[in-house]
Amino acid sequence: MTTTYAVLSEGLEKRFGEVHALRGLDLAVAEGTVCGVLGPNGAGKTTAVRLLTTLLRPDAGSARVAGHDLVREAAAVRRRIGVTGQDTSIDGDLTGRENLRLFARLHRVDRAAARAAELLERFGLTEAADRPASGWSGGMRRRLDLAASLIRRPEVLFLDEPTTGLDPASRTLIWEAVGELTDEGTTVLLTTQYLEEADRLADDIALVDRGRVAHTGSPAELKALVGTHAEVVVAHVGALAEAAGVLDRLTGSQPSLDRERNAVAVVTKDATLTLPHLVRTLDAAGVPLLDASLRPPTLDDVFLRLTEGPGALAGRPGDDKERAA
């Protein structure tokens, strides 16, 4: 059986003046899956979403979304997608209900009023529905935004950092909604900086760095690329070197020392390393051990290792441009 892709892009490029926001983005999202697009600020995530939702035209490259060419069949694409951008995009001068009714009418939804009421109910907004949205809380506005992008059940839903700055309750509501949508067969492409979010929601992850997809894979595959974290804490500074020596022999990797906490850490791809083995070896070498732990890498580790280290999280030139565009 061949895989059908809801989103398939080849070599997408976009420049804003001097800033080369996308340098050949190749993305493939299989139908019915959730793809998490992860990357540091300025990596091009938002630009990618804006291109794939027809808000921007690519300078080069091509893409098909929901089976239609992004540029030549933009109107057909728009009929099949839902978009929740990074910033809320609802009319604060209208009530929540008026917003949804307007979008429903523009989407040619029959019984627009009923659909609006249904979505308000689903996102817990019925009580505030008839007040102007400008007076709503940030979380309520985000939920209304998501409701607006679901007006006509989209084939592909784009979520650009959907839960940034949200309280835990609103975040959970949005996560649940994404789960329900995928159960109904919707394909979801979401960008996020919360690795927990990608880990929890995404079937596949595309790690974007400097306008290209740097790595793709399931969360588990990406974690396997990085390996396991081992950390031990010893009783005094004098024992650090000896502990480091043992870890080096055990894993073949270069340990890093934390002299303030008397800790030694190492990353290993050796899946056979177990905690009892680690502790017994250190104990046998006479290392005064206070604490030892093995933990699988988080997506944070993946992120740092596979992009370019901690500097990748800091802003780069291009951040502002990306947001402004």
Added chain:
Amino acid sequence: MSTLAYDGTALLGRQLRRMRNNPGLLVLTQTMPVSMLLFFGYVFGSALAVPGAEYRSFLVPGLLVATAAGGVMTGMFQSAQDVHRGVTDRLRTLPVSRAAVPMGQAVADVLVTAAGTVPFLLVGLAVGWRVEGGVPAAVGALALLLLFRFACVWAGIFLGLHTRNEEAAGQLGGATFLLPLLSSAYIPAEGLPGGLRTVAEWNPISAVATALRDLFGNAPVPEGAAWPVAHPVAGSLAWIAVLLAVFVPLAVRAYARGER
């Protein structure tokens, strides 16, 4: 076309609902010309002599046109606000006719302007302004006024989509307040020194103001003026046609492209 009409109607409804929900700006834009009529009419009116007319009768059509030119400002502010709030982007991801969003905004604005003209003209009647050229000509005058407003709003929509920033739009909007000062909206252009008179007579506001005065029968067409003022109705229609021919395609294109 039916898509444009359907989407445009939905978006027209949106604009009217916005104004109903947030009437503050509407009240401000409607009371401004009334206070200017009373202020200019009684403060300047005693010092100004207009050839062949009462100053307040001369001022009422002038203020109508100056207010209509303010459509540049409201158009600009509303569309910049929509961009800023992300509403423009939301609409651009919907299967909506590209021309429907600016069209809905422009038509809504003209309807609101038409409604706002009624209280202003009632105050005008109270201070001595009269329809002196017959009802059909007066209806023509109002139609010309609304057409001019429609053209000005399109210019504003383009500028708002282009600046994309409410604050910049506000500042640019302040500058549009100056445009009527360099026209015959408040004073007869004949009294201006040579160069300024030429500039004022080629200001579209002058042509439309002169056309309204002519059609309402409030003041005669000035002698020896530049062509758009000497033939005010044709001149006004020409200005409106030029504004629409330039700014409708520019605004639709700016909306469809969504980037500078």
